[in-house]
Amino acid sequence: MGQLSAAETRSGPQRILSMNLCIDQLLLQLVDRDRILSVAADSADPQLSSIADQVKGIPVNHGRAEEVISxxxxxxxxxxxxxxxxxxxxxxxGYRVETIPLPRSFSEASKVITELADLLEVGPRGLEIARQLDADLAELQRQVGNRPDRPTAAFFEPNGFTPTAGTIGDRLLSAAGxxxxxxxxxxxxxxxxxxxxxxxxFLVLQAQPGVSRSQAEALLEHPAMQGMEGYGRILKLPPLAWACGGPEAVAAARELARQAGTVSR
Structure with a gap:
């Protein structure tokens, strides 16, 4: 008998196709690259994705059934x-299709990571990532503390969109103090x-790759804003990495806290 290939000796699915950018972020952390058959087209777009460089060379799909079949x-x-x-x-x-939820909080993010890892049969790796996320968040919360006079922040995305209560953006601001x-x-x-x-x-703006000034920053130059005192210091959120929750969002919260001066040691 000939020797088995590395893929044949590994357990779990070996030809994984993802149709979602947030799932792709986790896949890259959980499994070897050669197990990823295709990623979402958005993941390869540097204007939309923080992992565009990492997925170079992996075929993309647009979520159409005929693509998946091919x-x-x-x-x-x-x-x-x-x-x-x-x-x-x-x-x-006859295809196995699993729907992965998007987390609305950091605790949900840990749960999604471990459940996806179990699905991929890499449970220990998922536990490692989830525990590190929880530890990083706990350390950030320790540094931020529980101040009763927390500063207010307006999360200002293009066209004025903003995360309301219960969203991952809302939890990110809270984690940042x-x-x-x-x-x-x-x-x-x-x-x-x-x-x-x-x-x-504070005004929290998301930096956009390849764009020196965001739409939100341009709006702040509106004549109605000129001469207004105390409407907030601008904080720049690292581009693209936070919206899926997970480790990237904790890192983004830490960066916001650093800029805002809400961390204390």
Whole structure:
């Protein structure tokens, strides 16, 4: 008998196709690259993804059933926004499709990591990543402390979009030692009037790769903002890495806390 290949001696799925950028971030940390058959097209776009360099050379897909069939994976990982039609069609054709939720908190992120790792049969690696995430978050919370006079922050994305209560962006601001100005809003956006009337201590803007000035920064040059005192110091959030939760979001929270001066040792 000939020797078995490395792939044949490993357990778990060996031809993994992912249709979601956030899942791709975790896949790269959990499994060997040669087990990843295809990643979401968004993951290879440097304007959208913090892992674009890491996935170079891995074929991409756009989440269409005919693409998945052409790759012939042994596991398809779908995000919560994958159309039920696509997932259902693939399942009827005999493909194994698993839907991975997107975390809304850091505790959910740890749970998603360990459950995905179990699915991929790399449980110990998932536990290691989740425990490190929890330890990093606990250390950040220790440094930030429980100040009763936390500064307010307005998370200002392009077109005024902002994370409201219960979102990962809201939890990120809390972890960084700030109160989310939009936590009590029923709508996920901030207007120019909101900024002028509320005067948050900080404005949190997301840096955009290859863009020297964001749309949000341009809005702050509106005549209505000129001459306003105390509408907030600008904090720059590291680009693209935080929205999926997980270790990257904890690192982003730590960077915000450093810029805001909310960490203490």
């Amino acid at each position: 790759f012939n994976p042994d596991l398809v990982l779908a995000g919560p926004f994958t159309t039920p039609h696509t997932a259902g069609l693939l399942q009827r054709l 700030m109160e989310n100005l939009a936590a009590d809003l029923e709508r996920p956006y901030l207007s120019l009037e909101d900024l002028i009337s509320s005067r948050p201590d």
